[in-house]
Amino acid sequence: MSTLLQQLLMENPSETLWIADENSKSLLFSGFSYSGDLLTNRWDIARLAEGKVRHSFFNDFRLDETERHYRRIVYPVSKEKAVVHHVINECHRALGLGGELALLGGKQSGIKTYAAKTASCFGSSKQLEKHGSEYLSLNILHSPLSAENRLDEDNYPELRALEKIDGLCSKPGLFGWNKVDTGSALLAGTFDEHKPTDGASVVDLGCGYGYLSTELAKCGDFHFTATDNNAAALIACRENFKRRDLRGTVVPSDAGAELGDGIADLVICNPPFHQGFQMEGDLTSRFLSNAARLLRRSGRALFVVNEFIPLGKKSLHYFSSAKLLLRDKGFCVYRLDGPLDGTAK
Known part of the structure; x- marks a missing residue:
């Protein structure tokens, strides 16, 4: 093309x-x-x-x-x-x-x-x-837009609160906009056991409409920085932060590349490694590298990926340890500890 x-x-x-x-x-x-x-x-x-x-x-x-x-x-x-x-x-x-x-x-x-x-x-x-x-x-273009010739766009610009996603707001234009992603639900199920202490700083990489952040917020009082590459996701996530009274910010970013070093105690991430998604270079390594860079030395990351992604092996280039917490429904949830020297402050 x-x-x-x-x-x-x-x-x-x-x-x-x-x-x-x-x-x-x-x-x-x-x-x-x-x-x-x-x-x-x-x-x-x-x-x-x-x-x-x-x-x-x-x-x-x-x-x-x-x-x-x-x-x-x-x-x-x-x-x-x-x-x-x-x-x-x-x-x-x-x-x-x-x-x-x-x-x-x-x-x-x-x-x-x-x-x-x-x-x-x-x-x-x-x-x-x-x-x-x-x-x-x-x-x-021969004629102005009218109600008769307007194409059905499913009220594209409109945010809507959906029961299927626990009343959170979402909209067309972002991946999985009207459902809870299976991998995200599995990752959220580990939050209570692996949450940081109250007051911790959390980065949500690839936040979508904010499901992971809002689920983690049920477990304690944290400060969130949520990032996504997609404009529709940012709009929805900001509204959900406001409605759920989450402390933090929602900012555009390419896999967290624009965020500063050593700002987080915890990184949570369900990256776009889905089968059929257009892969751009080594996307796995980019998310892992940025996660390690964003974390303080005592910090950890919680990732969920499709089981065909060798995240455990790849993560050892950026973290001292990788623990498989869960394998279910075609997904793997990992806890990554100890960002290596040169990737975090």
């Missing part, structure tokens, strides 16, 4: 907005730069784009925050239908009449269906071109 994506971005970059998710990251890694704007819901992409684009916007796909109209928006479609529908609806905010939305995607991305829906939403005819293994749909 990178060749086609790059071509579309470079045809009129000053009048182009690139909506980027994980499908676009490889192009930024290649050193590509263009003189247009980029909007993403991923903190790592927003940071990576700095200096390579004119403006980099990080938010939950709020196109109105760019505060301008574009002649073209280029969007490699996301995996979740509600996200794609929301972005297509939002494009009416950022495109003037006669502006163009370019949708890109592979055969299994739903691009053919999205092309038809966008044509109906924009009051235009369906356009779909095949470029190798990828498809391109070019859509001209």
